[in-house]
Amino acid sequence: MIIKVREIPLIILYFEALLRRLPRESSLRSKTKIEENLLKAWAGYHGECKVDRQLSTIDNQHMLVLNDLCIPMVESFFQIDTLILTRNFILILEIKNIAGSMECGTQFEQFSRTLNGEVTGFPNPLSQANRYKIHLTQWLQKKNLPIIPIEFLVVFTNSSSLISTSSQCKDTLGRAIRIENLVAKFLTIQHSCSNPNSILEMKEIKKIANSLMKEHAPYSKFKQQHKGIIPGVRCTRCDRFNMVRNMRSWYCPDCGEFDRNAHQQAIYDYLLLVSPIITNKQAREFLGVESSRVAYLLLNNMNLTSQGKGKGRIYSLPKNFTHQ
Secondary structure, three states: OEEEOOOOOHHHHHHHHHHHHOOOOOOHHHHOOHHHHHHHHHHHHHHHHHHHHHHOOOOOOOOEEEEEEEEEOOOOEEEEEEEEEOOOOEEEEEEEOOOOEEEEOOHHHOEEEEEOOEEEEEOOHHHHHHHHHHHHHHHHHHOOOOOOOEEEEEEEOOOOOEEEEOOOOOOOOOOEEEHHHHHHHHHHHHHHOOOHHHOOOHHHHHHHHHHHHHHOOOOOOOOOOOOOOOOOOOOOOOOOOOOEEEOOEEEOOOOOOEEOOHHHHHHHHHHHHOOOEEOHHHHHHHHOOOOHHHHHHHHHOOOOEEEOOHHHOEEEOOOOOOOO
8 A cells, every 4th residue: 555655756846946937048957967867766766666666566555655754854855756554564765866886885885886997986775775774764763653674675677787895795685686576575574574473554554654654755856946036927828928917817929829827836846946935915016916815816726825914924845746
């Protein structure tokens, strides 16, 4: 059972908003490598979706799955691509969609990728997953929740990836796997953890899942841009930022397009790129409308979280924002 479904990552929506709102001649386009980072983010997401399809073939009615879980810590957070809860064990999946030849678990726990003759170093995903295991154990203890064996795997989803590990690093052997071996590896772990003395009731597993969901708080990995962002409502036909409010709709004087909801993308772009919150006044300035009443109606009819009253009312993205 999927308790937390996988959504399109916020970082993808951020990069797409940047491409919409930055002028083509802006130096930020090249400095921040927007197109390159967007492609990497999409590749990672598609790799995670491949894992979801593999997990959907497992026949285990007592298995709960939480995707893209981000749990705050004292001054940081830990983020798990996929967390699987069962009555006997918990499994952390760190998912990588990387092409080339990977070598992990070598001396000093380094991780490297060789592609087209070029060797590149990466953070060791096995060390990352093990660190998440430690954090999750500490979190369960802090919440006085039952603790059962916690395992972790690094799953490589790219069909062209080749994986090798040092024979001296026995702990890494079997923890770095290709996606086609995921189901078999899961069943192996399930068999090895079938200790009747460490079986939790289903209500206890659901309690852990619900506690994790309450703690989940998406972490923004990007810095919001305050300069160079094009304001205004973008025409959904000709892509110009010239739409004006006309007869309860938005009208483009350049191509004649009408669109009642064209303002929504502009508000989402503002919250992704300029500030995590927006007021009525800021919305009017960014959209180019004069009426505070109109701005109020536009904001309140959107999928936004709001707090406060009157002029102090502020709006922000909902917790699980998925708008494209």
